[in-house]
Amino acid sequence: xxxxxxxxxxxxxxxxxxxxxxxxxxxxxxxxxxxxxxxxxxxxxxxxxxxxxxxxxxxxxxxxxxxxxxxxxxxxxxxxxxxxxxxxxx
Numbered sequence: 800x801x802x803x804x805x806x807x808x809x810x811x812x813x814x815x816x817x818x819x820x821x822x823x824x825x826x827x828x829x830x831x832x833x834x835x836x837x838x839x840x841x842x843x844x845x846x847x848x849x850x851x852x853x854x855x856x857x858x859x860x861x862x863x864x865x866x867x868x869x870x871x872x873x874x875x876x877x878x879x880x881x882x883x884x885x886x887x888x889x
Contacts, residue, residue: 803880807851810844811873817841818870848873855880 817840824833852866852873865875 803877804851804855807848807855807873807877807880810847810851811877814841814844814848814873815870817844845869845873848876852876852880 817837820837821834821841824830824837849863849866849872853863856862859879862876862879865879866872868875
């Protein structure tokens with residue numbers, strides 16, 4: 800596989816971090832302002848990571864399927880794209 804694009808490298812951690820902030824807010828803080836600010840950011844980061852992963856997937860659709868998983872999907876797609884190419888056993 801080839802190295803992931805800058806767009807995916809930026810959006811995947813933002814997706815994960817923003818989901819973490821939202822979950823902490825739901826569990827402990829209960830601040831509506833936090834949810835109002837971070838919710839749309841998380842949604843945008845998720846969509847950007849998904850689209851970026853789909854653009855880079857090529858014939859390997861596993862990358863796109865991994866990116867669909869909310870929260871960690873972008874990071875999993877990054878890991879899959881950064882992995883060395885696998886060859887079939889002889």
